Amino acid sequence: MRNFEKQRNEFNHLIYDKEILNIVVVPDALAAKVAEKAGFKAVFCAGYATSASTLGLPDRGILDFGEMYQKVKEIVAAVDIPVFVDGDTGYGDPENVARTIRCYEAAGAAGIFLEDQVWPKRCGHMAGKSVVPTEELEEKLRVAAAARRHDNFLIMSRTDSRQMYGLDEAINRSKRYKAAGADMIFIEAPESIAEMKIIADTFPDTPLMANMIEDGATPMATTKELEEIGFSFVVHPCALTYAQTYADEEVLTELHDTGRTTKTQKQMVTFDKFNHFVGLDELNQCDNQYSAEAMTDTLALIADKMKEEA
Template structure:
């Protein structure tokens, strides 16, 4: 596994697909990405069938993050929400995510319970409270290869100027990667890009508050990392609705078999080839 920290210091945008379960993680892992992004929205939806509204616990999420990190060769950035509480919780969360094999943790400045960053009604904690969380996260990690991604959700409720001030404070507190959530125009994104020297995150949520830009546009604006948290689960939901609709309407998949992922290839994706090889080796 290559160093994500080193990759982000190099030119060129890192595009990280959102993974939300082990199927999505394994598919993405074989496609040559420099990083994967464990989406909190998608992981909570997939695992619990609940909205991303602060309902998942640290235990819920560190288990998902560990399974994805250990089941993939590609560095994984994982959503750590607010750190699941106060400063001691942040310390516990950072230790747990790092031990789980995650390459970086995203921490945000929302009040508890948090909400998805492209939904309304988000409230943020005072800047100094988040600064303390970042400092604790930085001093807690065992290796500086484990990245602290600091996100502010202040833009939607408090405006772009306050969000920029917060990002500057989180930069000074020692965050490795800076994430101003949900800017609402290309002009705002340009302002973010020219204001900071550290790697910057662009959150590309289809149907969200931020314009979806091309790789070339994001690079020109100064972003180092583009995450696509919703793309995978939105695509999966569309495909499931299509095939389940066929079953419901026609009672069979006989007319759409060629559109499905081949069962033999899926079995190999899940590791059955290793099972078969093991059984042959140890057969009586």
């Protein structure tokens, strides 16, 4: 049974390293395997992508704990790199927060974030958000820190208060969240590079996350630019979800209109490359190593050696 100590330690190293960590939200286990083979050092399991891939619905608090927990387990089982997890609001009162922490930690997640939105929450770049009193997330963060079984399971605070109350309120809340037990800080949806620099200057010794969402409220910046500003890691939450939706639409339109994939096949991976991504080579190697014929040959070699020694 995997104990995930390696993944948690590796995630800690990546977060506290001087070089910024570039991670991507993966909507499913296949995307996680592709990301790992592409060279990503960690991946992120988040509600926006999971709600779309699992339910075909927007990120509006419809996805429940059980569905998210199942997705976390699937993604963690598919890869050997660390998996960071979206904990939303903790799915209820403090006791539910404790359960969320224990379950995600046991499933193999390397860390989690908890946010201060009112449930049912919504994507951080959607209009119409509202947040709970600061004290409510402070209590949840204290509970989360006490509930974790490993100190290297990292906890991040997320505040969505910038949109409603401005940057100063978001910073003040984040200071209190850090004092309550958050190891890392995420201020959602700053509206300019200048605001991002203020956040980084305010928390020079605390790991900070930047959220780069296409067509979102925050200006898009390169990983290098974010590192220079002072962010510890950057996440791309929608890139794969939008790319998959685009690909689905292109392929299905051609199939519907022509009954073939002559045009879109040029953008597909090949049969052999797909099998590489899903690990067919490793599975075949395992079959060959432990097949009846291979085990018979191994036993025969052992028997011959025992005779020689006798």
